[in-house]
Amino acid sequence: MSEVVVLQKVSRNSLEGFREALGRMCGGLRVRFSDCHNVTNGWIKVKVIGEDEKAAINLLAREIGLAPVSANYVTRFSVWRGRIVFSRKGKLTVDIGVFSPNPIYASVPINRLQRQLVDGKECDLDEIMELYGLVDGIPLEIRVVTAKATEFEAELTQEQMKLYHHWIDSRLDRLIVLGSMHEEVVEAIRKARFVSDVAAVSSLGMLEQLLVCKLGTDAAGLIRLLGRRLRYSTLVCFSPRKILRSVLGRW
Missing domain, CATH: 3.30.70.100 (Alpha-Beta Plaits)
Structure with missing residues (x-):
């Protein structure tokens, strides 16, 4: 048996449906999922049981992503897929699944958002968030620029930017x-x-x-x-x- 925290936030009402979806995703593997439950900040911890649990965990990592949990796994220039959780003055805050021993978030400063999303125009944070639909819960891929003890400073990845450019160009x-x-x-x-x-x-x-x-x-x-x-x-x-x-x- 192995336990992993997947990079997906699920409400209590959706936990059973989420577990069923995991079963469908790993169809054909000799594995079952039990005890899906919320941990800190709404991330989901899953018990993986069965002969093919290693293959199932690799599949979860590829298709959904696994939370780093500890800040020790977050290094400079590492790439993570998190969820927007809240914004503070001048920063967009992304939860990438670090919560042990304490939650640490990634923040994208306003000057980077201006450069990456609005061609350097001096828009405020609220305006940029409204333009791009950056509300709580939106998945976002970020690249860590600086890893500090209490915060990760980040920027949007090239892949995230390509996705937005594709949406706009269409x-x-x-x-x-x-x-x-x-x-x-x-x-x-x-x-x-x-x-x-x-x-x-x-x-x-x-x-x-x-x-x-x-x-x-x-x-x-x-x-x-x-x-x-x-x-x-x-x-x-x-x-x-x-x-x-x-x-x-x-x-």
Whole structure:
């Protein structure tokens, strides 16, 4: 038996569904998951039991990610995928799963966000977060620039930047759904009769889904009806039009 902390935050209401999803992910392996429960800051600790537990853990590390837990594993220039937890004045704060013996967070300073996301324009933190839909729970890949005893200073990775550039270049609105499984979102789209408005649904994480709207569809217009069917989820818009107008003054 092995215990791991996966880089996924799950509410208590979703724990059973999450465990079932882990079972489907590792289908074919001689392994079972037990005692899925929340630890510090909502991360999930899982017991992995069975002949193929090593293979299952490797699969979890590749598909979801494993929390470092201890700051000893976080070094300068290391890359981690965390979740936005809160913002302080001038900093975007990301939880990357370090909580033993005490929680330590990664912070991306405003000057780096301005350089990476708004072409150096002097936007304040709230404006940047609104433009890019950077709310609590959004997955974000960061690179540690400085590892201190009480904080990790970081920047967005090149892969994260490529993803945002792709979204912007497509000129298509996107709707991020936090707190729902992929199949739940697909079913909600069908019931809300938005199939003709959505080009694709992909996953940013097990409980974070991305809807790509078709050309001419405004993501904000989908929120009200989808929100009724995904009552325990957070829905966030990503609008290339707003970003281009704000940053470059054009569309």
